[in-house]
Amino acid sequence: MTPQDFDFIAALLKKYSGFSLIPSQLYLLESRLAPVLRQNNLVGLEELVTSLKLNDIELRKSVIEAVSVNNTRFFRNKYVFKTIEDFLKDKMESSSGIAETRILSAGCASGQEAVSVALLFHEMSVSVPKKLEIYGLDMSRKIIERAQKAFYTHYEVQKGLPIRLLLKYFTPIEKDYWQLNPEISKDIHYRVHNLMNLFDQKDFDVVLCRNMLSFMTPEAQQTALENLASIMKPDGLLIIGASEVLYENFFFEKIPDKIACYRLKNNPSTKDSRHKSLNGLLSKKPRFKSAITNK
Amino acid sequence: MQTALVAFDSKQLSAIMEKMLEDLGFDCLIASDFEEVSQILAERNPAVLFLDWTLNNQDVSEFLSKLQEKPILIFVSKEKDPKQIQKALDLGIDEYIMKPFDNDILQSKLSLAGLL
Numbered sequence: 001m002t003p004q005d006f007d008f009i010a011a012l013l014k015k016y017s018g019f020s021l022i023p024s025q026l027y028l029l030e031s032r033l034a035p036v037l038r039q040n041n042l043v044g045l046e047e048l049v050t051s052l053k054l055n056d057i058e059l060r061k062s063v064i065e066a067v068s069v070n071n072t073r074f075f076r077n078k079y080v081f082k083t084i085e086d087f088l089k090d091k092m093e094s095s096s097g098i099a100e101t102r103i104l105s106a107g108c109a110s111g112q113e114a115v116s117v118a119l120l121f122h123e124m125s126v127s128v129p130k131k132l133e134i135y136g137l138d139m140s141r142k143i144i145e146r147a148q149k150a151f152y153t154h155y156e157v158q159k160g161l162p163i164r165l166l167l168k169y170f171t172p173i174e175k176d177y178w179q180l181n182p183e184i185s186k187d188i189h190y191r192v193h194n195l196m197n198l199f200d201q202k203d204f205d206v207v208l209c210r211n212m213l214s215f216m217t218p219e220a221q222q223t224a225l226e227n228l229a230s231i232m233k234p235d236g237l238l239i240i241g242a243s244e245v246l247y248e249n250f251f252f253e254k255i256p257d258k259i260a261c262y263r264l265k266n267n268p269s270t271k272d273s274r275h276k277s278l279n280g281l282l283s284k285k286p287r288f289k290s291a292i293t294n295k
Numbered sequence: 296m297q298t299a300l301v302a303f304d305s306k307q308l309s310a311i312m313e314k315m316l317e318d319l320g321f322d323c324l325i326a327s328d329f330e331e332v333s334q335i336l337a338e339r340n341p342a343v344l345f346l347d348w349t350l351n352n353q354d355v356s357e358f359l360s361k362l363q364e365k366p367i368l369i370f371v372s373k374e375k376d377p378k379q380i381q382k383a384l385d386l387g388i389d390e391y392i393m394k395p396f397d398n399d400i401l402q403s404k405l406s407l408a409g410l411l
Binding site: 073078154155158159160162163164167171172 | 395
């Protein structure tokens with residue numbers, strides 16, 4: 001790939017998804033684009049770039065999907081699930097009536113993270129009646145369609161998932177696939193969504209957004225954080241990737257002594273007053289706009 | 296260094312497991328019948344024992360029921376029927392690997408068993 005082509009694709013990704021690609025990721029880009037070339041019968045990257053320049057929107061979507069999809073596994077980073085469990089237990093035990101819990105898995109890929117949280121929730125013993133609602137978001141339509149099917153390969157179900165939970169919550173279907181049982185999958189809703197836009201659901205207790213924000217430009221990250229902040233409960237918890245560091249921002253502050261955990265700034269002020277002050281601050285900032293619709 | 300014991304009818308599988316376990320930092324021993332397994336358990340106190348449903352034409356359940364001090368037990372088998380896997384769990388195993396598997400799966404199962 002020529003430096004010009006790399007720059008073109010990097011600019012395209014930045015514009016439409018907020019992803020910032022650095023030249024050392026050339027190899028990553030080439031390997032992720034290889035399937036796109038095959039699927040579209042393109043001879044090489046040169047032809048891909050030419051088609052993109054001719055404004056082939058479907059091809060552009062494929063490129064964005066291919067580059068931004070992340071690896072995933074069940075219960076990835078066990079400590080994260082311990083953190084969620086402790087957080088939810090505290091919250092639920094102190095609630096009166098049915099404790100409804102709302103979780104967001106942003107950048108959910110094929111759904112292992114969302115499913116893991118659902119399983120954790122079902123396995124949690126608390127003294128109050130509980131209800132769960134999980135949303136999984138990803139920019140890739142293809143991966144969301146896969147997640148919605150809620151079945152996983154022989155290899156996938158053996159990565160991170162204890163055998164006891166596999167037997168309890170999955171059923172083997174056709175050769176080498178395991179289907180997540182409806183009692184769990186009914187609580188998980190997957191949507192194609194770009195974090196550059198505001199999601200239409202709100203009041204989340206926990207937002208998981210791991211290994212995604214640090215790939216964004218500072219401006220895009222700021223937009224994503226604002227969009228996440230405005231759909232969380234005032235005492236909500238944001239969990240990012242363990243090795244990630246957020247840019248200085250108006251929305252979240254790190255929770256001391258907890259790995260990769262953030263809470264809303266100005267807690268516990270109401271959402272409306274927080275919004276007002278943040279909007280005031282942000283109006284002077286250049287805003288990142290995405291052309292990808294929410295649909 | 297932690298010790299692992301593998302005991303399978305297939306010498307090929309034992310050899311593959313040995314290589315994979317050594318790459319993960321285990322000292323790996325191989326046994327070919329239950330007598331040898333018992334002996335190694337007593338003498339070397341391995342942290343983990345890998346087995347299948349049978350060994351040298353003997354059923355594993357009888358051996359496991361007599362076992363006094365159990366190391367962490369992980370089955371490696373081509374058996375994927377949930378009822379059979381449940382039976383293995385009832386025998387007291389800690390984890391279960393369905394064949395075929397790769398390095399990543401082995402590593403994940405050892406981690407689930409608290410060994411990595």
